Amino acid sequence: MNKCFFFDRDGIVNVLLDNAYVRKIEEFIFIEEFFDIFKYIKSRSYLAIVITNQQGIGKDLMTDEDLNNIHNWMQEEIYKRTNYKFDDIFYCGELDSARSFRRKPAPGMFYEAIEKWDIDTKNSFMLGDSFRDSIAANAAGIKSILIGDFYQDQADYVFTSLKDFIKVIDKIVS
Secondary structure, three states: OEOEEEEOOEOOOEOOOOOOOOOOHHHOOEOHHHHHHHHHHHHOOOEEEEEEEOOOOOOOOOOHHHHHHHHHHHHHHHHHHHOOOOOEEEEEOOOHHHOOOOOOOOOHHHHHHHHHHOEOHHHOEEEEOOHHHHHHHHHOOOEEEEEOOOOHHHOOEEEOOHHHHHHHHHHHOO
């Protein structure tokens, strides 16, 4: 079985836009601390998988092709900076109102990844910035790490910033 480190995208990999969706490459701005975390994870032989809600598709603000173009560009840029890429990207473009089993906080995308990649959930983590990330991860049996202003009981680990997480990453992730 494979150990995996799941990443939410907006707010962890790239800057979360205020009341907007990243709809084109020019709007995608990496969070610098992400690269240190990503290199650390990949150097420890973890799979790295994105699990992201992308409701902008359901709102007809972008298409699946637009999102795939952004993700292809993102992968190329990550490779240039780290010599690694995400092993896979799972996204749900449906509206929140659809109550999709794939859309976080439901665990559907995690279950898909677990089955596809033979993931050992007990030795895997989810790094996110929303309670939806921790609820979905924990429902799938994956330890959750939240970045932001959360209470400890909302995730297995809570840090105020990616910088704070980086300081202790080696104590949590082996």
